Amino acid sequence: MSGVERDKERITKFAEHFTPEDLAFESLDRSPKMAQPGEIVLDPFAGDFTLLCSVVWRKIENGMIYTDALQEVRSGEYHIDNCLVGIGRLYGPGKIETLQGKDIPENMKSDGLKACFKHEGKLLENHVACDSFVYDFSFGKKQIFGQGLFTIG
Numbered sequence: 023m024s025g026v027e028r029d030k031e032r033i034t035k036f037a038e039h040f041t042p043e044d045l046a047f048e049s050l051d052r053s054p055k056m057a058q059p060g061e062i063v064l065d066p067f068a069g070d071f072t073l074l075c076s077v078v079w080r081k082i083e084n085g086m087i088y089t090d091a092l093q094e095v096r097s098g099e100y101h102i103d104n105c106l107v108g109i110g111r112l113y114g115p116g117k118i119e120t121l122q123g124k125d126i127p128e129n130m131k132s133d134g135l136k137a138c139f140k141h142e143g144k145l146l147e148n149h150v151a152c153d154s155f156v157y158d159f160s161f162g163k164k165q166i167f168g169q170g171l172f173t174i175g
């Protein structure tokens with residue numbers, strides 16, 4: 023995807039080789055359940071969000087409205103510049119703000135989190151810049167397990 027400067031060292035270190043769009047659609051043809059309404063799809067190494075854009079597209083083809091389909095995809099990606107490209111592709115034109123450090127809402131803060139984003143003033147709770155080997159993918163929500171004995175977040 024255009025707009026991001028990536029030197030050779032970064033590409034190698036972070037394996038920044040993105041899936042071409044036609045291959046993403048082919049993968050969904052082989053795993054059609056992923057794009058069914060109600061299926062939540064997380065790409066923890068989201069790159070420029072090609073896979074997630076394809077999922078949203080297919081969910082719409084499967085009868086969902088765009089805004090509902092958007093609610094069913096989640097991402098983590100190390101590089102903020104990649105996140106900005108991906109969010110632009112998913113949400114369309116509009117102002118994207120990057121929230122870092124003290125600007126990150128308290129409930130979103132978690133180990134491994136680097137940044138959150140707003141699109142047109144609205145916090146995007148499903149997409150974060152993070153180290154996916156560390157982040158718990160709680161996306162600001164408490165995780166309840168052990169029949170309510172334990173919560174994280």
Ligand SMILES: C[S@@+](CC[C@H](N)C(=O)[O-])C[C@H]1O[C@@H](n2cnc3c(N)ncnc32)[C@H](O)[C@@H]1O
Nearest residue numbers: 036037038039040041067068069099100153154
């Ligand atoms: C092979 S690409 C895959 C991108 C996308 N899923 C695709 O299929 O086009 C791997 C992505 O993972 C990101 N990445 C590498 N290490 C990461 C980490 N520790 N946490 C989050 N993202 C990471 C890279 O920046 C890169 O965008």
